[in-house]
Amino acid sequence: MNLHHHRQRFPRILFLSITLTTLCSLQFPIPTAAGKDRVPTPPLPVLPLPSFSQLKWQQRELIMFLHFGVNTFTDSEWGTGHESPSIFDPAGLNAAQWVSTAAAAGVSLVILTAKHHDGFCLWPSKYTDHSVASSPWKGGRGDVIRELAGAAEAHGGVDVGLYLSPWDRHDRRYGKNLEYNEYYMAQLQELLTKYGDVREIWFDGAKGSNAPNMSYDFADWFAMVKELQSSINLFSDAGPDVRWVGNEKGFAGTTSWSTINRTALSIGNDSIVDYLNTGDPRGTDWLPAECDVSIRTGWFWHKSQSPKKLSDLLEIYYNSVGRNCLLLLNVPPNTTGLISDSDVRRLRELRTAIDTIFTTNLAAECPAKASSIRGGKGGGFGPENVLDKDHLWTYWAPSDRELGHGHYWIEITCGGPVKFNVVRVQEAIGLGQRIKRHEIYVDGDKIANGTTVGYKRLHRLEKGVVGGRRVRVKVLESRGVPLVSSFGLHYDPYWHSKWQ
Numbered sequence: 001m002n003l004h005h006h007r008q009r010f011p012r013i014l015f016l017s018i019t020l021t022t023l024c025s026l027q028f029p030i031p032t033a034a035g036k037d038r039v040p041t042p043p044l045p046v047l048p049l050p051s052f053s054q055l056k057w058q059q060r061e062l063i064m065f066l067h068f069g070v071n072t073f074t075d076s077e078w079g080t081g082h083e084s085p086s087i088f089d090p091a092g093l094n095a096a097q098w099v100s101t102a103a104a105a106g107v108s109l110v111i112l113t114a115k116h117h118d119g120f121c122l123w124p125s126k127y128t129d130h131s132v133a134s135s136p137w138k139g140g141r142g143d144v145i146r147e148l149a150g151a152a153e154a155h156g157g158v159d160v161g162l163y164l165s166p167w168d169r170h171d172r173r174y175g176k177n178l179e180y181n182e183y184y185m186a187q188l189q190e191l192l193t194k195y196g197d198v199r200e201i202w203f204d205g206a207k208g209s210n211a212p213n214m215s216y217d218f219a220d221w222f223a224m225v226k227e228l229q230s231s232i233n234l235f236s237d238a239g240p241d242v243r244w245v246g247n248e249k250g251f252a253g254t255t256s257w258s259t260i261n262r263t264a265l266s267i268g269n270d271s272i273v274d275y276l277n278t279g280d281p282r283g284t285d286w287l288p289a290e291c292d293v294s295i296r297t298g299w300f301w302h303k304s305q306s307p308k309k310l311s312d313l314l315e316i317y318y319n320s321v322g323r324n325c326l327l328l329l330n331v332p333p334n335t336t337g338l339i340s341d342s343d344v345r346r347l348r349e350l351r352t353a354i355d356t357i358f359t360t361n362l363a364a365e366c367p368a369k370a371s372s373i374r375g376g377k378g379g380g381f382g383p384e385n386v387l388d389k390d391h392l393w394t395y396w397a398p399s400d401r402e403l404g405h406g407h408y409w410i411e412i413t414c415g416g417p418v419k420f421n422v423v424r425v426q427e428a429i430g431l432g433q434r435i436k437r438h439e440i441y442v443d444g445d446k447i448a449n450g451t452t453v454g455y456k457r458l459h460r461l462e463k464g465v466v467g468g469r470r471v472r473v474k475v476l477e478s479r480g481v482p483l484v485s486s487f488g489l490h491y492d493p494y495w496h497s498k499w500q
């Protein structure tokens with residue numbers, strides 16, 4: 001049956017390929033034997049793959065949280081729900097300052113707490129009077145979300161995300177399943193139809209232990225969000241687009257898979273934090289981790305607190321962005337309605353530090369070679385691809401014949417000795433996350449090793465600065481053949497290793 005079928009189709013395929021070959025050689029004469037003159041294709045992907053929106057999200061690297069609301073005025077973290085709207089009066093609120101602070105820090109997405117657990121709404125919701133409409137700010141005619149959306153649009157390059165707390169300590173419908181789910185969805189509908197594009201929405205799993213029982217209709221919420229904003233990313237402990245990293249320190253696991261089994265996840269479940277932290281090499285869902293942490297001790301602004309030291313923020317950066325995670329850094333506006341000068345300054349220092357370390361790739365001009373090349377030299381998958389500016393779609397791919405031998409490597413050889421203390425490796429995650437174990441060698445000596453790589457892995461060398469000419473990345477284990485999209489050697493002047 002199959003053979004018959006095959007024979008019938010064969011001439012047509014042959015004809016097609018002759019036609020294509022003729023056409024190709026007319027326009028681009030390639031002096032190789034017939035049958036070998038096609039451009040090699042990329043290897044098959046290793047599933048699951050990121051969606052287009054997830055890929056764009058991952059490339060943001062650093063995004064910003066804005067915790068703001070009645071807690072800002074009561075010096076608390078979790079409001080009781082009994083706060084009077086009369087306390088909300090950020091007389092100098094200027095969302096343009098939030099947006100320009102974010103942009104100067106290299107942040108392309110800011111996420112605002114539209115409603116925190118206290119139930120106070122930063123926009124004039126039609127469905128409650130517990131909002132800015134009952135506050136003295138702007139005579140009750142203000143709308144913080146409109147201010148933010150307007151400022152972001154006017155600035156350009158900074159997108160808006162929103163946080164809407166499921167747990168609500170103010171609204172009387174909370175605890176009545178039908179009524180509260182209807183209320184929550186009505187508010188989602190307001191937030192996702194009135195303010196233009198919203199790129200991420202945050203569903204917080206936090207809930208007090210004495211809170212009334214409440215069963216959230218997550219499936220309905222998620223479906224409505226996607227219907228209203230199809231390219232949005234939904235964040236929760238359990239996705240469906242972006243997952244929590246399992247802690248509020250801003251640290252991903254040293255092993256950090258963007259893949260996980262969604263069926264094993266639930267929202268507000270303490271027993272899954274370790275699984276969330278590392279992900280799962282056999283996971284059936286692409287659900288990358290977001291690392292949330294505050295620039296200060298608390299999430300809301302408190303007069304008594306000040307921003308973390310630059311060295312702590314850099315440690316967070318290496319342990320989040322440098323471990324295949326996105327960093328969601330909280331920067332809380334103060335009671336004036338502005339981001340405090342000390343935080344603005346610290347963010348600027350952080351951006352300067354990141355640029356100082358990573359703008360120069362000390363390996364950029366060093367010739368690269370590899371254990372093998374898919375399709376041979378000139379086929380488009382050579383090791384030189386790891387030194388170009390594209391960190392997603394140009395990459396080194398080894399030959400399929402290497403599969404299973406475990407001897408994949410890529411090596412750069414510089415003209416003279418190079419001094420560095422950071423090694424950067426990136427995978428072509430558009431075709432799946434693959435690397436399970438890798439090692440880095442300098443002139444034959446092992447200087448770093450680890451498990452996963454993912455979108456970005458940064459090794460800040462424990463031993464401090466090393467010098468050498470030949471640097472090799474060896475991949476010991478991977479799902480399918482490894483695909484390395486970028487490689488860099490960097491010098492971090494802020495890193496004072498305990499060995500130095």
Ligand SMILES: *[C@@H]1O[C@H](CO)[C@@H](O)[C@H](O)[C@H]1NC(C)=O
Nearest residue numbers: 175208209210211212213214
């Ligand atoms: C919530 O439900 C559980 C189990 O149904 C019950 O044991 C508990 O007392 C309830 N809590 C409240 C605050 O109603």
Ligand SMILES: *[C@@H]1O[C@H](CO)[C@@H](O)[C@H](O)[C@H]1NC(C)=O
Nearest residue numbers: 264265266267269270271272
């Ligand atoms: C918490 O997660 C574990 C592991 O997936 C699961 O067995 C348990 O049922 C979950 N608990 C709740 C309350 O969803």
Ligand SMILES: *[C@@H]1O[C@H](CO)[C@@H](O)[C@H](O)[C@H]1NC(C)=O
Nearest residue numbers: 260261264275280282283284
């Ligand atoms: C995740 O799902 C895959 C496929 O069903 C399975 O092989 C793997 O064991 C699961 N992971 C865990 C931790 O259960």
Ligand SMILES: *[C@@H]1O[C@H](CO)[C@@H](O)[C@H](O)[C@H]1NC(C)=O
Nearest residue numbers: 334335336337338339340341
């Ligand atoms: C809030 O920050 C701004 C600087 O951006 C500052 O001028 C103002 O005094 C601060 N307000 C308070 C209450 O600290």
Ligand SMILES: *[C@@H]1O[C@H](CO)[C@@H](O)[C@H](O)[C@H]1NC(C)=O
Nearest residue numbers: 437438446448449450451452
């Ligand atoms: C890294 O190397 C050390 C020392 O050789 C070893 O103990 C450790 O298991 C290695 N880690 C990985 C992830 O391979």
